[in-house]
């Protein structure tokens with residue numbers, strides 16, 4: 001039945017009731033008729049409203065069933081159309097808002113900069129993931145005053161300056177809570193619509209610690225290189241000038257000056273060679289040429305190059321490779337660099353009459369090669385730093401021995417490239433053991 005059908009039936013009932021009413025004489029009959037009419041109207045209205053509700057429910061839950069429930073299509077169609085249009089507009093707006101929020105969340109969360117938005121009083125309204133890295137000890141961030149969080153870093157006055165002023169603040173701060181950190185901070189206040197006391201604070205934190213550290217390392221490196229190169233250069237030019245100024249006339253003096261010049265040129269050569277090795281290793285462009293290498297033969301040929309120096313110093317050389325025919329897969333040239341640097345150091349820092357030994361074994365799927373000496377040893381406090389570029393325990397002794405301060409740094413880089421590592425044990429006055437560990441294939 002359609003809605004018009006229902007209305008027509010209703011008219012018919014009311015008309016018939018009126019007709020009956022005019023024909024009835026007794027008050028009781030008339031009262032009964034009115035009562036009957038009221039009950040009928042009540043039931044009809046209840047029925048209609050239940051149908052309307054049901055139909056609306058069906059239209060949202062299972063619109064495909066709408067066809068079966070066309071009790072009074074015209075009215076319901078209209079209700080349904082209006083309500084469903086409003087509903088789908090609302091859903092559309094909701095999904096647009098959600099998508100916009102998801103997009104800005106994705107952008108914010110992938111930023112390395114920490115971002116926080118505060119109200120005009122500085123309470124944090126929203127922030128991205130990176131922001132938490134700047135305040136890792138804070139259990140709660142949303143709703144907290146940014147000034148309070150920043151107080152620990154000593155930058156609360158900057159937050160205040162941003163929120164109370166109209167100009168953006170861009171500055172670099174050094175925060176020394178535990179570890180020293182350098183942050184770049186950019187703060188902007190946006191003006192709100194409802195007067196000067198409205199708006200938001202937008203803050204951007206960027207961690208410059210690593211960049212500043214690398215800048216320092218680079219500056220130190222340049223200073224170290226200049227210093228290392230200047231010493232032999234000054235010597236060379238000084239003695240060459242002395243030769244020109246007359247020392248050349250005395251053959252004995254001239255010879256000793258020339259020897260110094262040759263030694264200092266060799267020193268310059270070693271520094272530049274080591275620097276080139278380091279530059280190639282650190283550039284990440286160093287390639288590996290892997291092949292099976294017989295360790296005993298490799299060690300023997302390196303020892304051959306230093307045997308003369310060992311004999312002169314009266315140092316005993318010992319080799320203990322187990323098994324003696326140990327073959328491992330490596331880049332032979334690069335491993336030569338490692339072993340010759342370690343053996344060279346062992347000889348340099350071992351006084352006459354001492355011992356230098358090379359040992360090797362397979363241990364837990366790795367080749368372990370150790371270079372031990374009975375030399376001067378390394379104090380405990382220096383052990384962690386000897387692999388740094390230009391770090392020397394005894395600067396004068398290293399120079400005297402022709403050291404560049406770069407050898408162990410090169411060793412460390414080569415081993416990293418080969419997927420290995422190095423550890424050191426040392427007792428001052430007794431000697432040192434450097435152990436190289438490499439994957440055994």
Ligand code: ADP
Nearest residue numbers: 345346349386392393398403404405406407408
């Ligand atoms: P260097 O060219 O000065 O030898 P390295 O980088 O090879 O530079 O070594 C860094 C420092 O580590 C050396 O200056 C020295 O003080 C210390 N060192 C390295 N090997 C030994 C060793 N076998 N015995 C004692 N000290 C060592």
